[in-house]
Amino acid sequence: MPSGEYDPVTVEAKWQDRWVDEDTYAYAEDADAVDPDTAFSIDSPPPTVSGSLHWGHAYGFTLQDFVARFERMRGENVFFPFGFDDNGIASERLTEDELDVRHQDYDRREFQRMCREVCEGYEAEFTEKMQGLGISIDWEQTYQTISPAVQRTSQLSFIELYDEGREYRQRAPAIWCPECETAISQVETEDDEQDSHFHDIEFDVVNSEESFVISTTRPELLPACVAVFVHPDDDENEHLVGEEARIPIFGQEVPVIEDDRVDLETGSGIVMCCTFGDQTDIEWYQAHDLDLRIAIDESGTLTDVAGEYAGMSSEEAREAIVADLDEAGALLDRRAITHTVNVHERCGTSVEFLVKDQWYIELLDKTDEYLEAGRQMDWYPEKMFTRYKNWIEGLQWDWSISRQRSSGIPFPVWYCEECEHVVVAERESLPVDPLADDPPVDACPECGHDEFVPEDDVFDTWATSSLTPLINAGWDWDAENGETTLDREELYQFDLRPQGHDIISFWLFHTVVKCYEHTGEVPFDSVMINGMVLDENREKMSKSKGNVVSPDEVVSKYPVDAARYWAAGSAVGDDLPYSEKGLRAGEKLIRKLWNASKLVESLTHEAPAEFDHDELHALDRWLLAELDREIDRVTEKLENREFSKARDGLRSFFWSTFCDDYLEIAKQRVREDDDDSAKYTLRTAHRRFVKLFAPVLAHATEELWRDMYGEEAASVHRAAWPEPLGVDADVAAGETAMAVVGALRKYKSDNQLSMNASVDHVLVYGDVRGFEEDISGVMHVEELETSSEGPPIESVVTGVDLDYSLVGPEFGAQVPDIESAIEAEEYEVVDGELRAGDAELDSEMFTIEEERKYTGEGEMLEAGDAVVIVRHGD
């Protein structure tokens, strides 16, 4: 039995171990039992393995866990798997940092082995911490995105989409670090403030005497200049649009074009476009179908396009070109500035843009369908759909899935050395690594040539992590029947997709796209979006600000259940500030539940297992009826993923109604009268409370449940969610009785009496039938009388209360007149109608406000609709 103080350190660790050991959260996979209607499947985005678990993980998974536990108790066969996303750049960089190596120095397979080793350590730690948070994951259902099985899935996805004509290969700019000589992704770049120089360079207009000035920090890109841009609002330079400009020294002639991406504030307001100096150049190149002039190669060396400067490094070329511009009279000014440049975060070198052949998944032709797919999902909260919608409507490019990296999941592709014909792997042979494996044909089907070049790019991480529903549902190629199949079809569509709002645009969107293309179905029934965890001052936690609070720190100071309570503290989708107060409130609730449970246990040793509900004492029926209503409320809130409302409503019902109101009365009845009705009710209600709290306070409720109710040593998390009992009660009389008790408490408090001080005489004007003994028992009333007659009080009219929801629509602009008439007391009530100003209001439109005065012996207390007269002391 629960005794002493609750000891979360011991209790929580004990249950966490047993839940794993006993497979408490196992998905029941036997073929007969599995059916799509009872399987509740969750597909969480697998965390990127890039370090240790942080609050974002803890918070997001805790919210999912509320749903998982709730649905499990409702009888669902919950499939709650767990994956690690460890095929990406983040994991590579973790490996490089950890082992102090460079991926370029190893071949792909060897480097991947190193990644696996490093990631395994982190994954084990991560798993332990997830279990330490009490997340009800089925640890038999785990995957790694780098595993051969997932590589097979990912490559199969590529081949399927290729065969369906959804993928194409095209030359496009890639971000390149000239120092590391590797392509990098956008996420590996960072902004850096650097000192530089603005060079004002004079450009001549072709076939004209005119010239204009361009300010640039990168004169070495002049040979790569393919256009000049003017802002549409730039009246001064508007006349240049449509002309041709001649590049000084190099002499190429380029068009002058207008575009609103020009920054009027910078330099002269006229800007050159070079292929490629920055991201905007790429946009212009694509938007205006410009020429391609590559002036800088992989090593940062000028190419033949640069003429006499070819072979120089970009720094050397810059100095030489500036000197020559000066000599030619084209350099008008040179001044120092600081500006923001994109640098490779590892080495701080400014990035360049190179043009590479890259694979794309076509999106733009089907955005309407993808938008419709998003509409078919239930969004919690609904407002987050807007982000998905805006993202799709703003899409300008197809999805580039090529990454020029030395590890990752390889493209299952070879090219004919002669004609570049694409040869993809056989589906049966997946996964393949074209760098090590041979192509499936001996000769090119197109030209007959027998030498092939392997693709050495790897997939974008999202190309794989967008397949998690298919990975979880066992999507694979059935060679016998020549089709793809789902091994665990009952899981798909997934009932719940939980994730943060920061990854709606790429992760969720790409997952919808891929799964929709492969199955023709939207992968998720519902999407639950969580907000971000902020610090106590509502600011983002970041290492540089030093305001990061780790889950480890918190869990060492507070019970995990307190953290879970805190996590349920805001509307889903809203950001949640870290809050010690929130954690302490959780701790207090756990303690209250524990202490109340001790009391209930001590009172209900010989509680009857059954009791005719109609025979229960009025107060007991009232409590169970109120609890029925609370069960309906909590269930509805949890169904709608309104964890905060479920939590707060249940907490206050438990604390105020059960502990403060009911328990105080019931314990006296049990102690004084050994009342079976009270014992039965206490036990029945308490048992239900333990279940209702279980999704949030997973550990404390498990301890209580196994101790007090654990028939066959079963977990509360496998117990059935409570259904209302349908108990009949006089709810109004109960509420009045509680109001009378409340009024008497206030009376004692106001008169500085202790709560168990006795009161001589109480007269209640109001219906508290069946509750008289309860009131006098708990409030220590010597003599309690009730009266169904009106109280002997005078009523003084103090005003008129209008029901504006009726008066407003009816009288509109007349309302101020009515109000001022009432204010001036120029109104009368005739036959139930209120006449004020020129209006006549029906009786339902107003109520007369009255102040009740009592002049008899004793003191009058107001208790809701009832009036109480107390005589005491003398």
Add this chain to the structure above:
RNA sequence: GGGCUCGUGGUCUAGUGGUUAUGACGCUUCCCUUACAAGGAAGAGAUCGGUGGUUCGACUCCGCCCGAGCCCA
């Protein structure tokens, strides 16, 4: 710079057209009441970010401004 979201007592939060704005934490006062003083009772504390507008009526709807978060540039 663009899009979306959020802004409510000191702090966190509920409320999303109907007029004394919910609750928690903290604060003040009282009460050792054999589950819990880490408890109970009562109380103080908010012109609902600012500003215009729509409306008989706005915390709620609309415009603009300010602050914060996320994504995109």
